[in-house]
Amino acid sequence: MVQIPNTPPSASPGPRSVPTSADVARLAGVSRATVSYVLNNTSTVRISEPTRRRVLDAARELGYVPHAAARSLRAGHSRMVLMPSPAAPLGPLYGRFVSELQWALGRLDYTVVQYGTTAARGDEAARAWAELRPVAVLVPGTELGPQGVSLLRRSGARAVVTLGPACVDGAHALLMDQAAVGHAAAAHLYARGRRRIGVVVPRDPALETFSRPRLDGARDALRGTGAEITELPLAWTEEDAARLAARWTGLGLDAVFTYDDEYAMLLMRALQDTGVRIPEDTAVIGADDLMLGRLLRPRLSTVRVELPSGADLAALVDRAVRNPGAAPETHRVLGARVVRREST
Amino acid sequence: MVQIPNTPPSASPGPRSVPTSADVARLAGVSRATVSYVLNNTSTVRISEPTRRRVLDAARELGYVPHAAARSLRAGHSRMVLMPSPAAPLGPLYGRFVSELQWALGRLDYTVVQYGTTAARGDEAARAWAELRPVAVLVPGTELGPQGVSLLRRSGARAVVTLGPACVDGAHALLMDQAAVGHAAAAHLYARGRRRIGVVVPRDPALETFSRPRLDGARDALRGTGAEITELPLAWTEEDAARLAARWTGLGLDAVFTYDDEYAMLLMRALQDTGVRIPEDTAVIGADDLMLGRLLRPRLSTVRVELPSGADLAALVDRAVRNPGAAPETHRVLGARVVRREST
Missing domain, CATH: 3.40.50.2300 (Response regulator)
Known part of the structure; x- marks a missing residue:
């Protein structure tokens, strides 16, 4: 039977003996709020250096790992950029572009998560992505419609960016006009x-x-x-x-x-x-x-x-996340140039 | 400033106006527990059909999407299988294997999430993966050590499976002996x-x-x-x-x-x-x-x-998740067979 949602996350018993922030607080002899301040690197609360060290030592000793999901629930949003895997195998060129992009987003402290291809398509797929509460979604291809965009926005995604041939209402568009x-x-x-x-x-x-x-x-x-x-x-x-x-x-x-x-x-x-x-x-x-x-x-x-550079696209995502109310941007990003060799 | 963790997730104000299960409960005129029972398809609690319908209609009207993170916090574990992207571009053969695997895990109702390559390596990377609280982790390559495996297990991963040349203590191994x-x-x-x-x-x-x-x-x-x-x-x-x-x-x-x-x-x-x-x-x-x-x-x-079939590997993952205490399994899975043509 499911537990109802008003149990505080860190008090709920984890599977087997997963250490919680309450355990860290107990071992360090501080409040759970202090543990949270230290481990989230909050700059608005001053914590003395010895206390900070005590918390970090206790966390290390217990093998405590903060729960990204709980953290995103507290913060109201995550640092997760979700990128559905494209339906088609897109070849080495696109592969290079994606890894460059992941690297650039990683440097801006986002976690890039590629969502595997499933049977769900279009707006039904958007619902599955929304469940992970990403802060931004980058969608290659053509499947996402305006309804999917709006569902993602309502579920808390601050930016939806499509990479494809056409614009979708409500989303930023990197137009790749094949x-x-x-x-x-x-x-x-x-x-x-x-x-x-x-x-x-x-x-x-x-x-x-x-x-x-x-x-x-x-x-x-x-x-x-x-x-x-x-x-x-x-x-x-x-x-x-x-x-x-x-x-x-x-x-x-x-x-x-x-x-x-x-x-x-x-x-x-x-x-x-x-x-x-x-x-x-x-x-x-x-x-x-x-x-x-x-x-x-x-x-x-x-x-x-x-293709656009990963760094440029990462910068667009970051700008959009910081300013979720801004009007969607549209960029034409695909350049095509003939390289003549011997076959023509 | 961060909010301290003992605020119940569904009561915390979402970014802007993200609809919560409390909103659904209010509109449907039922308790939040009932909303949770209906939306999680709980079979242990009988909900009348008209009530069920009222909850589903309210959820649709509000555009409510359950929060996978909150759900995994409640359930104690997620259905997320995390698969770090390999550091090297591994070519079409491996790409096909991964998409077959994603498909097979999707059919078993797991969500496969590929974690982008970052600067973090080895056990430091394992810490980042652990924050997402995956129920299973599939690690290609050689970077993960026994410490990383143990950290992932302590954070709630029921199965860690390596795909690489050697076994790692505590993890299931699909030995791919190049x-x-x-x-x-x-x-x-x-x-x-x-x-x-x-x-x-x-x-x-x-x-x-x-x-x-x-x-x-x-x-x-x-x-x-x-x-x-x-x-x-x-x-x-x-x-x-x-x-x-x-x-x-x-x-x-x-x-x-x-x-x-x-x-x-x-x-x-x-x-x-x-x-x-x-x-x-x-x-x-x-x-x-x-x-x-x-x-x-x-x-x-x-x-x-x-390479092993995606279906076989998916079955191994599922078995390991259902029985997290079982001894790690080791399978040699890479076959090599010469196809002679004209160049030798």
Whole structure:
């Protein structure tokens, strides 16, 4: 049976013999308030150095660890920045961005917690995140709606920041417009004299958030030029790449934007195995500027995607937490720049 | 100034106007205990259906979200499984394993929380994890010592599970012995008639946890055979690979185990660019069995690394949480199997 909530947290019996702040107070011979002042480093209350030391020694001796949850209940908010894991595996570029961000937030004394992918989606997922009472939430992707934002705000999150293609009411937005990537790729192929351009669209539905805008961006770049776009669905398998390569000549394409560098590697291998010359018969451009593109022969042209620095984003989060009433900020943060090598 | 801890959580004023269970009780016209019974789905107390409905409607109307922290304080433990992010970027194989594990734990009603990498290491990091009062902790790598395990246990974690090369006192261990990978690679090269075998050791210090045992495993496999191992430090850059390739002939090697498939791609490219024939002059084997190995020419031989299934690990965690007093279990979980293709 559950205990009702009006029992004070530190008096409730922990599982087995978890030491509490009351135990520390008893051993140090001080009040529990004093223990709390010392362990929370409160600057508004003066505690004598010998007392402070006695409390710290007692805490060490008992192996007492403050309870972040209790502390956040007392303080009214936590230092936890919650970041749901993205639904799709987002590759090394995004991974680097996330670890840089975690590092930068850690330096500002936030604890970054990544919430695992679960079956819950959208606003239902927001409810699960809200239960942890984060002080800020960083949401990659497109799933969170205005209702989810408002639920998170009502549960005490001082800042909700989305990282995705569009703004959501009530949240700060770091707009990552993947269309810019497709736009840059197609404009480059057009400038190299190509007019019949294929665009690879991965069949993996988890990648749709990225592949759709990349395709749309490519269409936009060529609108009104007379150049043609052909959509090329492709699964992440050698077999599917070989199937596509086998009907390549019939497609009559003189260039292809392959969604990213990894799909470029997959398709280039299949094309070369069937005798298609790159770039003479078909120019190929990827995206993300991974090391592997430089190792392919011919060396792969690519679109370099520039994400915001972790430090900048951490600063935005901190500003928003300190000033929760401020109007949501919107920043366009995704840069796209063509790196031409030998494949175009 | 901090509030002292003996204020009941749900009576403490939230930041701005966060709805509390007291608000729900008031609107529904029931006691706070009843709200708690309904929202925690307590089966030991019978609540009439109209009352249950009134509480749920009131909670919905107010946008009330239960506080996981308060709930865990009441229940004495949480459903949070904490998983510190590994210090090194561990590649797609490990990424897939983690998301499978998160999914499996989610199905058992645990919330998986990944704790971001911070400056804190070892037992100091354990203290930070303990503050979140997880019911279980899964620690990849080698940093946690017996003191850290004991601190986590004292703070209420019912299970601590390490995923790494060695056991730690007091913790369950999933032994992932990377030496098996190097052993399999070297034994394969030896069986193919190679006797002067290079082993690539990435210069990236974050990869040492993996590269050292892989090297040691290769040495073990060849001990007493008369075959020789040459250690080859290599940075993840084209320049360093080109430097190594330039002095390749002088090294007199007839085979190389490249740490993993990505380093294989890097080194194979540099070797092929300087005219080394693979496998005639030098046999090459990688590890991890990534897609890219199948796309290289010649197709890359590799060591396929088999990790435990996420479902098995989730079941172990659940068993340990239900029976926190049981003796720690140790399982060897890393399998290594050579997949021979064209490069050896």
